[in-house]
Amino acid sequence: MENNLHVSSSPHIRAETNTRDIMLDVIIALVPASVMGVYFFGYRALLVILVTVLAAVLAEYLAAIVLKRKQTIGDLSAVVTGLLLALNFPPSIPFWIAIVGAFIAIMLVKQLFGGIGQNFMNPALAARVILLISWPVQMTRWVWPDGVSSATPLVILKRGLMAQAPGYLDLFLGNVAGCIGETSAAALLIGGIYLVVKKVIGMETPLAFIGTVGLFTWIFAGGSLFTGDFLYHILAGGLILGAFFMATDYSTTPVTRRGKIIFGIGCGILASVIRLYTDYPEGVSFAIILMNVATQLIDRFTVPRSFGGEKNAA
Amino acid sequence: MFVKKSFSGGVEVPHFKNTENIQTEKIGVPDEVIIPMQQHSGAPCKPTVKEGEPVKVGQVIGISESFISAPIHSSVSGTVADISSMIFPDGRYVATVVIKADGKQDIHEDVKPPICTNKEEFIEAVKNSGLVGLGGAGFPAHVKLNPPKDKNIDTLIINAAECEPFITSDYREIMENSADIMDGIDAVTKFIGVSNVIIGIEDNKPEAISLLKKLAAGKKGIDVKALRTRYPQGAEKMLIYALTGRKVPPGKLPMDVGVIVMNITSVGFVGRYLKDGMPLIKKRVTVDGSAVNRPSNVEALIGTKLSDVFDFCGGFKTEPFKIIMGGPMMGIAQYTLDAPVMKYTNALLAFDKTFGNVPPETACIRCGRCYRACPVNLMPLHINRAALVEDMDALHKYHTMDCIECGCCAYSCPARIPLVQSIRLGKTLIKKAQAKAKKDESQKDVKS
Ligand code: SF4
């Protein structure tokens, strides 16, 4: 009997939460936004979500076979990537583009860089940007279920057609043109708060990101300084989706508290600059991806000092 | 209002204090005891007895010339049956004296209450008692109580936090031997010359808190403070911070911030020893875990085999998968039930497979839970990687040596990565590199 005693390093007990539980929480947190998307944009939005998620899981499954890695679809991370990607699609996106996007996200951006925890760009966002560049028309056409197409709130703003702009309430609830999952600030906030309460994410990044965009647009987006409509900028477009769900992605953002704040502020400045000073109406995806690239650098310069210790020269 | 200061990080662990209301039972004299010559941190002792020699209870059987060491005594009367080396769980071989007990428990003539009239005599007495830190670290007590002159000690902290799951042996010491504890505190404060005493205890032990408060009420300078229940509240640095607001810098000792920390069972032992002169030959041990038939608190003679201890507690109800000496967060998994109870053993846990099996490791997802849980503010995910690829620069950069091996990081890792194991590996790599650098240095004989 004695030779059967198992010997391993302490600690000998573990918390219950595993990777799958965390991914499941993210999925749960995205349910309200998905439901609102389907409510406003109709059953086609639901189909887009299902097709994209299935394609992402299939891509993960195939990638494991091709790359001879351990099968990881069980950890649900591919579902999260697929869902996030779908929520970043316009409801009218052709299904084949959605499928191509899922494969780009999983195979190219995630698995080729070593799989979960290793990729340096957010798979869903990187895929979205690649699709935007490749099929700009299909990726930015906003059609309501009744066939009427319209401009997103940020495009309206860009063109200076403020008379047509939706009110704050519509923006808050999500009754405006936009990507499936980005329009309803209310639903996204519910999900975001859920993640914070469950300690899946911290408040640092979302607060820093949204706060910076608010401050920046308040100062610079108006006719004169300090007159910008910051609330419109916060509620319109993909800011809340990006700040709570993409800029908090574990693999591609800094680990330390200080790092997260720097990351959030950087995202906020970049997103605002893109929105205000380039031809693009929306800058959240680009901003996050650019900051993803800077993550390693930020991590390197934010090594915390030990308890009671002096600051380490970086 | 009293605000509970605490460290950042740490984890909420399940308490499992199943044995807290179980009175300590004495295990009888075993047939033989196995007494290793190292039961403390520091230099090992050399046996002072020979095979075949008769010994008595309390007789010195091992000493060391080194300052950082503690003598070892026989816990039984009988005959030395064997002196050989025993392998420790960490891979070291340690000289070990095996004594066949005669069951008479004749007490050695040297065992008598020490005469203490001043600090020197007191330190000498503590040294002769064989006392080591009973909280699990096993640091010789006389060394701790005798800091260099230039350290200004103003506070004695009594560690009664007992933050590890399952363990209730300190709690039972408080409930059963509070008078000894108070006598021990009196002696230490009198001879060492500290006036300020703080007893720190987690707030999940209200009965012990009110008992200690009652006893301390009549005395000057003894403060009983309830601490937030959060692991690792009993870790020395975290405890000192919670009670005094002082931070012990990395690589420094409590005395560098004017503090001496003693475990509550240690101080209770001092109180008893001054009265009866019986050296450290027995220990209260919590016996628990999913495979144990009758979870208990037992008083075992040092050197009692683990199998004897578990037998006393009704044996196993299922096949034990893992045996741990100490708590589940920092304890050491044992290879064999022939291992003995040691001076610093505070718990013996036996887990069945369902409870003791750690799920398989998956890839790090960079979630940062290990970093958030680390009370020392380290980044275990980076140390893990650095240790596995032997990246020495990164091991230094991420302050590997500052880790207190509390286990919070690995406990909270959703990928179940054995982070503490790789951090220990990293420490070994650093120590090896330092030893090598030192050797190179002395060989080159360059200016210092
Ligand atoms: S807790 Fe585990 S998975 Fe999370 S960052 Fe640390 S090592 Fe990686």
Ligand code: SF4
């Ligand atoms: S790195 Fe060390 S000190 Fe920090 S949580 Fe892990 S074991 Fe504890």
